[in-house]
Amino acid sequence: MRPLAHGAAHHCFGCGKANRSGLRLNFLVSDEGLIVCRTKIPARFEGPPGYVHGGVIATLLDEAMSKANRACNVIAMTRHLEVDYRRPVPLRSTIEITARHLKAEGRKHFCEAEIRLHGETLASGKALFIAVTKQFLLSRTKD
Numbered sequence: 001m002r003p004l005a006h007g008a009a010h011h012c013f014g015c016g017k018a019n020r021s022g023l024r025l026n027f028l029v030s031d032e033g034l035i036v037c038r039t040k041i042p043a044r045f046e047g048p049p050g051y052v053h054g055g056v057i058a059t060l061l062d063e064a065m066s067k068a069n070r071a072c073n074v075i076a077m078t079r080h081l082e083v084d085y086r087r088p089v090p091l092r093s094t095i096e097i098t099a100r101h102l103k104a105e106g107r108k109h110f111c112e113a114e115i116r117l118h119g120e121t122l123a124s125g126k127a128l129f130i131a132v133t134k135q136f137l138l139s140r141t142k143d
């Protein structure tokens with residue numbers, strides 16, 4: 001596994017080093033393109049008492065799948081995301097998030113992701129991403 005190359009400091013809620021309020025996730029990538037992130041989610045992201053908020057769980061899966069696209073040199077935006085909340089995800093425990101790129105059909109990219117604790121799958125997700133250009137992303141930037 002090696003660290004996934006990252007752009008300059010930015011404010012992405014999931015992985016931006018410049019976002020002090022965000023999750024500031026770090027990702028590894030294997031030679032086969034498997035994305036792995038081991039992290040502890042701080043208490044400020046609580047939903048049910050002691051557990052991670054469901055929206056944040058969706059974010060963790062989405063972010064990891066986005067990195068699976070990046071590992072394929074694809075810049076893409078999430079078009080459709082589905083989440084299976086199988087077990088509550090505890091705060092402040094070392095969870096493992098994994099993701100992989102499954103297939104591409106033209107500009108459509110299909111990915112899947114999981115969150116595990118001690119080998120048990122707590123949440124899993126699938127998503128459809130649509131490839132976009134950097135220029136397209138920047139054109140949507142608002143002042």
Ligand SMILES: CCCCCCCC/C=C\CCCCCCCC(=O)SCCNC(=O)CCNC(=O)[C@H](O)C(C)(C)COP(=O)(O)OP(=O)(O)OC[C@H]1O[C@@H](n2cnc3c(N)ncnc32)[C@H](O)[C@@H]1OP(=O)(O)O
Binds near residue numbers: 062066076132137
């Ligand atoms: C400062 C410098 C910066 C430079 C940049 C540096 C690099 C940065 C690196 C990486 C950044 C990446 C960022 C990732 C961040 C993590 C992921 C997110 O959180 S993204 C945010 C949430 N997502 C959105 O806000 C998207 C909102 N949606 C859109 O804007 C549009 O939908 C868009 C642009 C994605 C596509 O728009 P359309 O008009 O071209 O296409 P349409 O109609 O939406 O559908 C696309 C295809 O998907 C199919 N589709 C739709 N739903 C489907 C479904 N459920 N199943 C199967 N197909 C479906 C449709 O039938 C269509 O297919 P057919 O092309 O016609 O064949």
